[in-house]
Amino acid sequence: MQAELKRVEQKVKSHWFKDGLGEVIGGLMFLLMGTYFALVEFLGAASLLGGLLQAGFIVVFLGLFYFGRQMISGLKTRHVVPRAGFVEYRVDREPQTGKHIGAAVFAAVIAAFVVFSIRIPGILNWLVVLTGLLVALMLLFAQLRAGGIPRFYFLSTLSLILGVAGGLTGLPDGYALGLYYASMGIVFTATGLLVWQRFLRENPNPAGPADEK
Amino acid sequence: MKNKIQGLADLDRVIHEPARLMLAMILSTVESADFLFLQRETGLTKGNLSVHLGKLEKAEYVKIEKKFKGKYPLTICRLTPSGRRALSSYRSRMDKALGKRRGA
Numbered sequence: 001m002q003a004e005l006k007r008v009e010q011k012v013k014s015h016w017f018k019d020g021l022g023e024v025i026g027g028l029m030f031l032l033m034g035t036y037f038a039l040v041e042f043l044g045a046a047s048l049l050g051g052l053l054q055a056g057f058i059v060v061f062l063g064l065f066y067f068g069r070q071m072i073s074g075l076k077t078r079h080v081v082p083r084a085g086f087v088e089y090r091v092d093r094e095p096q097t098g099k100h101i102g103a104a105v106f107a108a109v110i111a112a113f114v115v116f117s118i119r120i121p122g123i124l125n126w127l128v129v130l131t132g133l134l135v136a137l138m139l140l141f142a143q144l145r146a147g148g149i150p151r152f153y154f155l156s157t158l159s160l161i162l163g164v165a166g167g168l169t170g171l172p173d174g175y176a177l178g179l180y181y182a183s184m185g186i187v188f189t190a191t192g193l194l195v196w197q198r199f200l201r202e203n204p205n206p207a208g209p210a211d212e213k
Numbered sequence: 214m215k216n217k218i219q220g221l222a223d224l225d226r227v228i229h230e231p232a233r234l235m236l237a238m239i240l241s242t243v244e245s246a247d248f249l250f251l252q253r254e255t256g257l258t259k260g261n262l263s264v265h266l267g268k269l270e271k272a273e274y275v276k277i278e279k280k281f282k283g284k285y286p287l288t289i290c291r292l293t294p295s296g297r298r299a300l301s302s303y304r305s306r307m308d309k310a311l312g313k314r315r316g317a
Contacts, residue, residue: 004238005238005241005242005304008238008239008242009242011254012239012242012243012246012254013242015250077282077283077285078283081247081282081283081285081287082285084249084250084253085246085247085248085249085250085251085252085253086246086247086249086250086282086287086289087243087245087246087247087250088243088244088245088246088289089243089244090242090243090244091244
């Protein structure tokens with residue numbers, strides 16, 4: 001029965017990814033990130049605007065993350081809830097040491113990224129590889145945790161390949177990162193739209209409110 | 214002293230019914246879910262789902278509330294603490310009984 005409960009739990013968790021909206025919005029955010037990195041490179045850190053953009057990396061990153069979440073939530077409320085229902089996920093109340101360590105490592109990597117990219121321009125190409133690896137790991141983690149989203153294996157592998165390829169291009173630092181983010185953004189958006197289309201086909205909008213009782 | 218298999222006779226019949234067990238299992242993995250979500254996950258008809266949710270609510274295993282998400286009216290269901298305890302106790306009884314049979 002424990003195994004069956006685990007299966008039910010995974011199925012419910014994978015519900016969030018069934019509509020592809022997370023990938024569409026995530027893809028658009030990646031495209032914006034790509035534009036940001038390319039723009040910083042194009043303007044140069046020495047210029048006022050370039051310097052300001054580089055210094056505001058965390059603000060841009062968090063801003064896009066917040067904006068993306070709001071957009072996903074809004075779109076799900078409007079288009080997914082009437083078709084597939086609403087579910088509020090359970091907040092884990094168990095000890096979260098592993099997650100905290102993971103979050104701390106992730107924050108340290110982001111901080112190192114900012115420091116190194118400002119101080120040691122040559123290292124940035126390695127950070128394209130690292131970024132590809134991190135995104136690949138996050139996708140893999142999402143698939144393992146939720147299950148039922150095999151396309152994440154493909155996206156995870158692609159992220160790794162694009163990260164390594166980006167690191168080997170020999171392009172200026174910002175352009176290499178920009179290229180990685182833009183490529184992943186296009187792929188995320190494309191796969192997300194395909195999933196979204198299938199979701200709409202399989203879940204036609206009901207004529208009226210679906211709830212009873 | 215009772216045999217473990219005899220513990221099956223004391224199973225909670227509110228939870229034991231397959232449709233209600235499905236509902237309890239789904240609700241135990243989430244904070245809350247609405248009627249449509251439960252209907253899609255269980256494959257029950259609206260009428261059936263309504264009846265089974267009513268029985269779970271009567272046993273105070275499920276709390277049902279009407280809410281709005283944006284413009285949409287939702288019937289939100291959540292497992293109560295006593296519902297979680299009942300499911301947990303049901304699971305341990307079943308695991309004990311089935312475990313004994315497997316080992317036999």
